Amino acid sequence: MKPLAIILLLVTASVHSEESNTECVPAVDAADSMNVNQKECDYSNEGLNGFLQKAFKKGEDGAVLETGTAAGKNVVSEEKFTESGANKEKNKISNQKFNLKVEVDQWANLPVARAQLFPAALEKCGNGFAVIGEKYRNVATGKIELSMQFACE
């Protein structure tokens, strides 16, 4: 009985460690799963939803809607039309500010969840980033939501 209990504990631990790395699936797959308990993901820069979010972004006259390449899809475009292509790309990244969110069941899990946001931020920025805001709150599901605001260097 004891070995069985140990094996079960190991399996549970391995399952939990993999679960914490669960990535957000595309919105259509999330909807298809009909899982109302899945973690909330930020689709504000993804696909058609990202396109619409940018289109309706308030106070950004002349914002350019980027829906083409994978490299450009996470970019909040603030560049001017007169800039060269190379400068555009550079400014897109350097001007980018964005939020990343994560939800946890309990406060004790926050440090690990928080640390997971940094590589995601670095992936978006490429050259580095600064944390310019951090917010915690309880959400309706009883979980704790951490929202961090980043700015690319």
Next chain:
Amino acid sequence: MKKTLLAVTLASLFPLAAMADVVVYGKANVSVQNADEAVMDDSRVELVSNASRIGVKGGEEVNSSLKVIYQFEYQTEVDDGTNGSQTFGQRNIFLGLQGVAGTIMGGHFDTPTKVAQEKVDLFNDLEGDITHIFKGEIRASNVVQYTTPTFAGGFAGSVAYVTEENDGTFRQNNPAGTEPGNGISASFGYTSAAFYAGVAMDQDVEAEGIDLVRAVARVTLGAVQLGVLAEQYENENTDYDEDGAFVSALWNITDKWVLKGQYGQSDVRMFEGESASIGLDYKMTKAATLFSYATKVENGLPLLIGVPPATTINTAHRDDTYIGAGVDFKF
């Protein structure tokens, strides 16, 4: 069409204030396949739209412990533009309240039993879809459902009450002489990235006197995902008591290439039903996948000699082969 014009057009559909809480999503899944079906004299090439859809979902917090959630999803036929007389067909549609005690929602959506298949059907919406040999794949109307919050690291359960409505499709399914009643569909399972196990049951959902039990499991071991599903189906009206089983395997050969296959054998939907599929996917981008498949569906019903294959008496016979390739684009 210019993107700005498209944006303005779409803007008129959604209130500006609500945009921040709305996720607009969809996918186009289209394939070209060669269908060699027993009921047809010759094989034919078809363009098929595989549950292409567009939807909106979202929510708004009422307070720190309560949230309104919703989803409206519609299917569109990319191949011929219409589904019968409809441009859009309703898929999962609901309005609900979510709080610390769980989620209650009402609408027209997949029953807990259907949802319990999780990701084990690797050819979902294609000719290899498990719905061709199993039952319980029901998107019911007039449903009220309660879902528990996730507890103990991944456990959750759902109970759906499929209401009796005289003008609904539910009554039409009842055998002559039986009174329409309410149906119950329920599921309970454990979900994580690496492992899933669930059990589900339907009682009087398909029709009065028809019950179904389903058990599903999935395990992900590195690049390999294995799935299994078993189902028992019982019709008290006809004393029909059948079962079936199904296995699937997926191998992420690289980040781009995925090889997958599945096989099922079941008497639930048709006598000695069998379905076998193999496929190879290539992920072009995060959103776009090129896929190919070969599927064989057959059953034990005889093809009557001397009777034209396409006549009603022979359409139940299946010895069909589908080979196709297509594109799946999630937007």
